[in-house]
Amino acid sequence: MPKEVKLAKFAGFCYGVKRAVETAKKLKSENPDKNVFVLGELIHNTDVIEELESLGIKTINEIPEHGEGICVVRSHGESPEVIDKINAAGFELVDLTCPDVKKVQQKAIELAKDGYFVVIVGKAEHPEVIGINANARLWSDNVVVASSVEQLQSYEREIKAHKKVGVVVQTTQMLKTLNPIVEYLTSISKELHVANTICQSTAMRQSEAKELAKESDLMIVVGSKKSANTTHLAEILKNITKTIHIENDSELDDYKSIVNNSQNISITAGASTPQSVIEKVIEKIK
Numbered sequence: 001m002p003k004e005v006k007l008a009k010f011a012g013f014c015y016g017v018k019r020a021v022e023t024a025k026k027l028k029s030e031n032p033d034k035n036v037f038v039l040g041e042l043i044h045n046t047d048v049i050e051e052l053e054s055l056g057i058k059t060i061n062e063i064p065e066h067g068e069g070i071c072v073v074r075s076h077g078e079s080p081e082v083i084d085k086i087n088a089a090g091f092e093l094v095d096l097t098c099p100d101v102k103k104v105q106q107k108a109i110e111l112a113k114d115g116y117f118v119v120i121v122g123k124a125e126h127p128e129v130i131g132i133n134a135n136a137r138l139w140s141d142n143v144v145v146a147s148s149v150e151q152l153q154s155y156e157r158e159i160k161a162h163k164k165v166g167v168v169v170q171t172t173q174m175l176k177t178l179n180p181i182v183e184y185l186t187s188i189s190k191e192l193h194v195a196n197t198i199c200q201s202t203a204m205r206q207s208e209a210k211e212l213a214k215e216s217d218l219m220i221v222v223g224s225k226k227s228a229n230t231t232h233l234a235e236i237l238k239n240i241t242k243t244i245h246i247e248n249d250s251e252l253d254d255y256k257s258i259v260n261n262s263q264n265i266s267i268t269a270g271a272s273t274p275q276s277v278i279e280k281v282i283e284k285i286k
């Protein structure tokens, strides 16, 4: 029997990533004589970073004292301190923070200003979380980051001492992470405000992939292992069916027998995975 291979509708670039990549390219083509820098990798994909480099768009990891040209803030967003540094260095700043990430930053600021004890659900080291945390901390010291109930338990005394607790979530987090945290906070806080800031694009990608997983004997998740949303996607699907997470078609060779023994294969991909990488995976399976 021939294999059935399906591709998810919501696979690959989300609108925030698409907007960042297209705008960076446009900036360089409209300003060929200017330096165009991106602070940190624009997206977690080596092929895309190399393509940008070949167009003259360079990734920098630190802000020099004096800068010349354009400096792009990527879709993850930055802290106000970093934004100030980019301006102070003399760069022309182009802020490509995803509008959905901006909304989380704004919500966290709002809660901090209104006297809430703010809980940011996410991993402290994630660049988006660093930006949200720094923005909220401009207004209040009562801001913590946690990705599990265990982590939050160390703040139980402070939480109980506050009248109001507010929650925001990093955009690509899983509901599975948010729900137990909300349940725990409900049990220890007097007033709880939860802003579910998981972005639509992430929510739709995850729910579609879950449905596909139910009818597939193999799910293939394509995308960088450094990408939080791709890794989360693979984690969710592993609980439903056999799932492999690969960065590109060449990694498929490591899973030859699994692929050969599967009949209904579905493919999805993270928000930073280019269409060309997904197509090569499909071609190889076929």
Ligand code: SF4
Pocket: 014, 015, 016, 017, 075, 098, 099, 100, 101, 171, 172, 199, 200, 201, 202, 229, 271
């Ligand atoms: S995953 Fe969501 S929040 Fe992140 S860049 Fe894409 S659309 Fe924006």
